[in-house]
Amino acid sequence: MTEEHPQELRAAPRTVISVDAMGGDRGAAAVVAGISLSATKNPDIRFILHGQRDELERLVARRKPLRGRVEIRHADGVVTMDAKPSHVMRHGQDTSMWSAIDSVRNGEATVAVSCGNTGALMLLSIMRLRKLPGVNRPAIACLWPSRNPGGFNVMLDVGADVRADERDLLQYALMGTSYARNGLGLERPRVGLLNVGTEENKGRAELKAAHDLIDAAAESANYSFVGFVEGGDIPSAKVDVIVTDGFTGNVALKTGEGTAKLLSDFMREAFTATPLSKMAALLAYTSLRRLKKRMDPRRANGGVFLGLNGTVVKSHGASDATGVSAAVKLAFELAQSGFTERLAARVAASNATEPESVRELAGGSKR
Amino acid sequence: MTEEHPQELRAAPRTVISVDAMGGDRGAAAVVAGISLSATKNPDIRFILHGQRDELERLVARRKPLRGRVEIRHADGVVTMDAKPSHVMRHGQDTSMWSAIDSVRNGEATVAVSCGNTGALMLLSIMRLRKLPGVNRPAIACLWPSRNPGGFNVMLDVGADVRADERDLLQYALMGTSYARNGLGLERPRVGLLNVGTEENKGRAELKAAHDLIDAAAESANYSFVGFVEGGDIPSAKVDVIVTDGFTGNVALKTGEGTAKLLSDFMREAFTATPLSKMAALLAYTSLRRLKKRMDPRRANGGVFLGLNGTVVKSHGASDATGVSAAVKLAFELAQSGFTERLAARVAASNATEPESVRELAGGSKR
Numbered sequence: 001m002t003e004e005h006p007q008e009l010r011a012a013p014r015t016v017i018s019v020d021a022m023g024g025d026r027g028a029a030a031v032v033a034g035i036s037l038s039a040t041k042n043p044d045i046r047f048i049l050h051g052q053r054d055e056l057e058r059l060v061a062r063r064k065p066l067r068g069r070v071e072i073r074h075a076d077g078v079v080t081m082d083a084k085p086s087h088v089m090r091h092g093q094d095t096s097m098w099s100a101i102d103s104v105r106n107g108e109a110t111v112a113v114s115c116g117n118t119g120a121l122m123l124l125s126i127m128r129l130r131k132l133p134g135v136n137r138p139a140i141a142c143l144w145p146s147r148n149p150g151g152f153n154v155m156l157d158v159g160a161d162v163r164a165d166e167r168d169l170l171q172y173a174l175m176g177t178s179y180a181r182n183g184l185g186l187e188r189p190r191v192g193l194l195n196v197g198t199e200e201n202k203g204r205a206e207l208k209a210a211h212d213l214i215d216a217a218a219e220s221a222n223y224s225f226v227g228f229v230e231g232g233d234i235p236s237a238k239v240d241v242i243v244t245d246g247f248t249g250n251v252a253l254k255t256g257e258g259t260a261k262l263l264s265d266f267m268r269e270a271f272t273a274t275p276l277s278k279m280a281a282l283l284a285y286t287s288l289r290r291l292k293k294r295m296d297p298r299r300a301n302g303g304v305f306l307g308l309n310g311t312v313v314k315s316h317g318a319s320d321a322t323g324v325s326a327a328v329k330l331a332f333e334l335a336q337s338g339f340t341e342r343l344a345a346r347v348a349a350s351n352a353t354e355p356e357s358v359r360e361l362a363g364g365s366k367r
Numbered sequence: 368m369t370e371e372h373p374q375e376l377r378a379a380p381r382t383v384i385s386v387d388a389m390g391g392d393r394g395a396a397a398v399v400a401g402i403s404l405s406a407t408k409n410p411d412i413r414f415i416l417h418g419q420r421d422e423l424e425r426l427v428a429r430r431k432p433l434r435g436r437v438e439i440r441h442a443d444g445v446v447t448m449d450a451k452p453s454h455v456m457r458h459g460q461d462t463s464m465w466s467a468i469d470s471v472r473n474g475e476a477t478v479a480v481s482c483g484n485t486g487a488l489m490l491l492s493i494m495r496l497r498k499l500p501g502v503n504r505p506a507i508a509c510l511w512p513s514r515n516p517g518g519f520n521v522m523l524d525v526g527a528d529v530r531a532d533e534r535d536l537l538q539y540a541l542m543g544t545s546y547a548r549n550g551l552g553l554e555r556p557r558v559g560l561l562n563v564g565t566e567e568n569k570g571r572a573e574l575k576a577a578h579d580l581i582d583a584a585a586e587s588a589n590y591s592f593v594g595f596v597e598g599g600d601i602p603s604a605k606v607d608v609i610v611t612d613g614f615t616g617n618v619a620l621k622t623g624e625g626t627a628k629l630l631s632d633f634m635r636e637a638f639t640a641t642p643l644s645k646m647a648a649l650l651a652y653t654s655l656r657r658l659k660k661r662m663d664p665r666r667a668n669g670g671v672f673l674g675l676n677g678t679v680v681k682s683h684g685a686s687d688a689t690g691v692s693a694a695v696k697l698a699f700e701l702a703q704s705g706f707t708e709r710l711a712a713r714v715a716a717s718n719a720t721e722p723e724s725v726r727e728l729a730g731g732s733k734r
Contacts, residue, residue, distance in 0.1 A: 119564075147629065159563055162571050196526060196617040197486075204529050204614060231621030235629045247571065248618055250563040251611075254598030255619045259626040262514070262602045267634070270658035271651065280651030284637070287644035291637035 014046050015335045017111055017328055018103035021051035022078040022096040024115030025318045028055055031115065034324020036063040045332055048103050050075050050096040075099040081317060085119040089127055097121060101128045104310040110335035113327050115315040122160055122305065129310040132343070137161045137168045138307035139246070140314065141179050142253055147237040154180045155234060157246035158253045158303060164245035166209035169193065173214045175306040176241035177223045182337040186240055188222055192229035194244035302327035304334065311340045381413050382702045384478055384695055385470035388418035389445040389463040391482030392685045395422055398482065401691020403430040412699055415470050417442050417463040442466040448684060452486040456494055464488060468495045471677040477702035480694050482682040489527050489672065496677040499710070504528045504535045505674035507681065508546050509620060514604040521547050522601060524613035525620045525670060531612035533576035536560065540581045542673040543608035544590045549704040553607055555589055559596035561611035570595070669694035671701065678707045
């Protein structure tokens with residue numbers, strides 16, 4: 001029997017990712033193309049794909065790398081981009097998003113990936129997976145291209161909740177530390193708190209309180225606290241984890257993306273402006289390609305929901321195959337590192353202000 | 368007598384700008400170089416320069432374009448970048464910043480320009496110039512490179528006050544409209560309110576209230592309200608004025624600057640990476656130079672304080688000659704358009720929610 005299924009044998013330490021195939025701006029075709037890309041690069045990955053069975057079977061059949069590595073789960077409904085999260089929560093049982101999250105809830109998959117409606121995905125994730133004991137507000141963490149050797153910084157919250165008090169911000173610092181440790185391989189991440197100035201007397205009152213809480217927990221949770229940082233420091237090499245509320249974080253994330261898009265467009269125009277500049281673009285082809293890749297927002301695709309019994313990765317709504325593949329790669333890496341279990345086991349019924357629990361919430365040291 | 372002073376005659380409609388020569392990161396030399404650049408380009412401009420007389424006389428004497436066009440006012444003290452604004456307010460009477468603002472207060476100059484400590488400049492400006500009747504929180508407006516034909520959008524508040532309730536946000540919309548009309552020449556500016564989504568049910572409670580207030584005032588104040596906009600829309604062509612609180616605006620501004628800086632560095636690296644790419648850079652010299660100019664943050668230098676009896680332009684602390692010159696140009700244009708008087712006369716003792724006063728606060732139509 002085993003002889004007849006050599007592929008399954010070889011894939012013994014395989015990781016299963018649950019993927020919501022519907023609800024992205026580009027439909028199921030982009031999602032299937034994306035997971036196919038991931039399957040080609042990564043022999044250890046398997047998928048449970050949620051959505052319209054007929055459409056998905058047709059799309060998957062066309063992709064050789066997906067042969068025998070995808071299980072399709074039929075779901076009739078789709079969560080649209082303009083759906084009200086509260087409505088989806090009450091009436092979305094038949095949707096591919098619900099089904100994708102439930103595969104993580106049931107333990108069939110380690111991480112779920114979706115390109116759909118962020119608000120609905122967050123609310124469904126909280127409802128189906130439940131918050132970790134001790135976590136008040138879950139957060140979405142994103143990777144931000146930076147000057148650090150690894151090429152990325154972590155920022156959270158970028159949109160799970162528009163509010164956050166000082167204790168929430170402390171939890172973000174702890175969860176962000178754990179993410180940076182498991183996702184970026186940093187032993188002792190440097191944490192900064194986003195503010196409008198680096199002086200301690202600046203900014204909102206809750207930020208001063210958060211400053212002191214995060215400072216006090218640094219030693220026991222094994223991170224360095226660099227204090228307040230400003231918007232300009234987000235891509236800098238002086239910090240690894242940037243902590244902020246979901247309103248500010250979301251505005252900053254989209255402002256950064258918008259600025260990068262504007263400059264990319266300016267650059268494209270500059271290199272198609274004259275015959276001479278076109279020739280120059282040809283000459284600098286390799287350098288420009290590397291630059292384009294470095295600036296490509298799809299590389300950093302994937303917001304990770306932190307603070308739940310299970311990990312969910314939100315891929316950009318407009319993700320194409322490359323974007324989906326990047327989100328799947330991130331999901332795979334988090335699954336492999338045992339991130340969910342590590343965070344979950346250590347949070348336990350912790351009270352984040354007790355040094356011992358603080359250390360646990362921050363994910364401890366690498367094993 | 369007039370025959371002997373032909374230069375003064377020619378400059379009859381001259382505009383006087385009050386300049387704080389000290390307190391910037393690069394010292395008085397950069398400031399004097401900057402105003403010299405402005406003087407070269409603009410024959411109608413005069414300066415009152417505040418700071419250490421000896422140093423300034425020496426610096427000014429070296430610049431031919433400044434001959435006969437600068438009056439130096441001695442001030443012993445300098446407001447340092449790390450000075451506490453409240454301390455400056457109590458003990459800063461001898462500083463160049465105080466003196467520069469007082470030239471506007473006394474009516475000797477139309478607009479003041481400073482590269483110094485933003486918090487101190489704001490506090491001193493409020494104390495010496497006083498808020499316009501009817502204005503609760505003054506705001507700092509900045510120009511943001513955009514896809515609009517004029518090349519810039521207006522955003523406010525970018526850091527005068529970390530708080531803003533719905534009525535403050537309405538005032539920002541009205542003041543921003545006036546700035547866009549007088550500074551960018553837009554007859555009916557499009558106003559957007561910064562949020563984390565464009566749906567009306569998203570974001571913080573005060574933003575929903577502000578949404579309704581700004582919407583209701585649009586007709587009488589002669590602007591179009593495009594509703595909520597997101598961070599990615601700040602440089603877009605779908606809006607001219609972006610309204611937000613000073614905390615969010617400051618983070619967005621610095622995030623945008625930081626992102627632009629990161630990408631510029633990436634680009635420079637790409638074009639010095641290999642001999643081939645260096646050759647390409649040479650070939651595309653003109654296009655790259657235009658691109659560099661387009662991306663140059665110094666071009667958009669100058670935050671304008673709105674809501675006071677007098678106009679103050681805050682130049683970036685690290686401004687070089689080009690940056691200072693851009694801030695002076697902005698100050699000159701605002702002075703020429705009669706912006707201060709227009710805003711002041713029309714705000715009067717207005718109650719911003721009354722349609723008539725709303726129209727006045729927004730600067731009315733162009734004369």
